[in-house]
């Protein structure tokens with residue numbers, strides 16, 4: 001058989017094997033990459049940068065504390081630094097780093113143990129060192145999020161990666177190593193680990209990562225003579241992967257390790273951000289002033305305040321995560337401010353019945369039924385309130401069957417077997433114009449001369465209820481009653 005024939009004969013098997021791997025999804029457990037070191041400032045790209053432009057890194061400087069509790073060193077020596085790659089001729093910094101690092105322990109049976117036959121390495125904790133290396137600015141964290149996150153935890157909400165620096169490790173020749181182990185997860189949102197190997201000459205020390213019978217080997221050994229020696233290399237893998245570091249036979253292998261957490265990220269933080277202070281948003285004062293005495297707007301009768309969302313959301317899409325998490329721009333700002341003012345905003349789709357009401361009114365007029373007579377629907381149509389129906393997200397499809405004109409509204413829109421909406425025919429203040437963008441909301445069969453598919457569209461709005469004076473008085477009376485009950489209970493228990 002010729003080489004080509006041999007290859008062709010092997011192809012069906014290779015495809016089958018690939019098919020199996022894809023079917024079992026057991027290939028997705030690790031990813032890796034490298035970042036070259038540059039000494040000059042990065043050139044400004046003349047084109048617009050792509051989402052993940054090729055990045056290079058400045059040499060990495062590590063600074064660490066040398067003072068210990070027992071022997072405080074003189075102040076001028078309290079902190080030492082080492083820059084990698086090492087400039088030609090200088091390597092004293094690595095010796096000093098080793099002197100100040102401590103033997104690395106590992107978890108066994110719920111305890112931290114020191115056992116050099118299992119792990120021979122040195123480490124520095126994060127409270128004693130810092131470095132100029134940042135996996136975020138180099139695009140490493142975004143890459144990990146793109147490749148490893150989709151299978152992790154709740155991928156509808158936890159779409160970002162937070163990398164928390166864990167240790168600096170030094171594995172030195174001739175026998176530094178770490179036998180096969182699985183990292184201890186620090187919380188339920190931890191989904192993996194990131195190992196970053198800094199540019200320093202060494203031999204051996206391959207990282208092997210295993211998952212369901214598959215194995216990847218990351219060989220980051222470098223020699224000063226290698227053209228690629230000056231690069232940062234990294235690998236990330238899922239928490240359930242077993243991994244080990246083979247013996248470093250020569251030189252020092254210095255790594256930074258990170259714990260990787262799946263977290264809510266950009267675009268999914270509305271109402272959730274712990275760092276945003278809504279009271280310092282530029283819109284805050286204006287909203288607060290407007291909301292200070294909204295009851296006056298409704299003559300004490302109560303009503304609602306609606307802000308129409310100004311961005312387009314796929315709010316009725318089945319697999320999208322629900323609003324308000326994904327509100328953005330001014331919509332997010334309004335939501336945050338309403339919340340911080342204690343106004344308990346809601347977000348919902350609103351169907352407008354203006355058109356139906358008009359038709360209904362004409363129909364009654366034709367039949368010469370006076371506006372204060374007839375059925376409830378007639379009176380409602382005649383009053384022409386702001387006819388908005390508030391419902392819940394998700395396209396509602398009426399199962400079919402005859403809907404006559406007069407029961408139509410109750411059954412289809414507010415009936416419990418219908419969309420389950422709620423009328424908003426009390427007073428309303430709209431904070432902005434209703435936008436033109438709409439989403440399909442209700443599908444039903446309308447009967448005119450013949451049956452036809454009919455539908456209603458909706459607009460998405462943020463709503464705040466303003467209770468009427470009587471409701472407030474009732475609520476206050478109830479609160480008073482509850483308070484008295486408590487006092488009585490205390491009295492009887494005393």
Ligand SMILES: O=C(O)CCC(=O)C(=O)O
Nearest residue numbers: 169183195207245255257
């Ligand atoms: O430094 C490394 O290459 C990884 C070390 C490791 O596996 C660990 O710290 O758990």
Ligand SMILES: [Fe+2]
Nearest residue numbers: 181182183243
């Ligand atoms: Fe590990």
